[in-house]
Amino acid sequence: MFRAIDLLSGDDLKNLLKGPMVIAIDGPTASGKGTLAQRLAKRLGFAYMDTGVLYRGVAKTALDNGLDPENADDAAKAAKILAENYSLSLQEDPSLRLEKVSQAASQVASVAEVRNILLDIQKNFAKKPGKNKDGENYLGVVMDGRDVGTVICPDAHIKMYIDADAEIRAARRVEQLISKGLEATHENVLKELQIRDGRDSNRDTAPLEVADDAFTIDSSSLNANEVLARALDIVRGYLIGAQAAMKMHQY
Numbered sequence: 001m002f003r004a005i006d007l008l009s010g011d012d013l014k015n016l017l018k019g020p021m022v023i024a025i026d027g028p029t030a031s032g033k034g035t036l037a038q039r040l041a042k043r044l045g046f047a048y049m050d051t052g053v054l055y056r057g058v059a060k061t062a063l064d065n066g067l068d069p070e071n072a073d074d075a076a077k078a079a080k081i082l083a084e085n086y087s088l089s090l091q092e093d094p095s096l097r098l099e100k101v102s103q104a105a106s107q108v109a110s111v112a113e114v115r116n117i118l119l120d121i122q123k124n125f126a127k128k129p130g131k132n133k134d135g136e137n138y139l140g141v142v143m144d145g146r147d148v149g150t151v152i153c154p155d156a157h158i159k160m161y162i163d164a165d166a167e168i169r170a171a172r173r174v175e176q177l178i179s180k181g182l183e184a185t186h187e188n189v190l191k192e193l194q195i196r197d198g199r200d201s202n203r204d205t206a207p208l209e210v211a212d213d214a215f216t217i218d219s220s221s222l223n224a225n226e227v228l229a230r231a232l233d234i235v236r237g238y239l240i241g242a243q244a245a246m247k248m249h250q251y
């Protein structure tokens with residue numbers, strides 16, 4: 001199994017990077033970026049943060065407290081409540097995946113104040129992802145979202161943008177929903193996905209866009225293993241370059 005430390009020892013990696021290695025993975029909904037980010041983090045032994053969970057958490061907080069996710073003041077109130085009570089275990093809450101929460105998440109995500117309130121949680125995690133289950137500091141972190149490479153971690157060591165055709169993303173989402181015993185039609189899922197894509201890409205603050213220095217992977221005709229293999233090639237390439245730079249520096 002390939003791990004980051006197979007190419008550079010943990011100490012070398014620490015010395016070279018002066019902090020955790022940051023891998024930013026951005027892309028539209030159902031592009032496969034979440035699956036990739038989780039598998040990549042596991043494979044490399046890195047920490048993982050799904051930043052979409054924060055916006056979903058704000059949306060659910062708004063809905064649970066009778067606040068209107070489309071109203072900027074209400075959305076900001078919900079974001080403050082969430083920020084005060086946030087813990088990484090929020091990632092495990094299945095109710096955040098409900099369609100009404102997904103739509104509300106994309107509404108609160110277009111409010112600049114909400115994004116601002118959630119900024120520190122994300123930046124702090126990238127800088128200090130904490131310790132792994134063996135009690136050692138994580139050597140790196142994989143962050144998955146829409147603006148990780150452009151706004152949250154513009155200096156990320158590696159940036160990837162995962163994309164796929166909208167029809168294919170909708171088909172994948174339908175399959176996912178049906179496998180969970182939920183009802184879904186391709187037409188409805190495609191429509192909702194396009195509404196969210198439009199809102200995420202056209203908002204004024206931190207819209208979904210490809211960072212200039214990101215590697216793009218189009219997952220339309222790739223399965224999850226193939227996407228992971230491409231991502232690992234990118235990481236390997238980065239580490240080989242870093243190792244060469246370190247050797248040159250030593251001479």
Ligand code: DC
Binds near residue numbers: 109
């Ligand atoms: O990745 P996701 O579907 O769980 O994200 C939920 C919503 O949150 C999505 O509509 C876009 C928004 N989001 C965002 O604006 N910025 C992020 N870094 C992550 C998610």
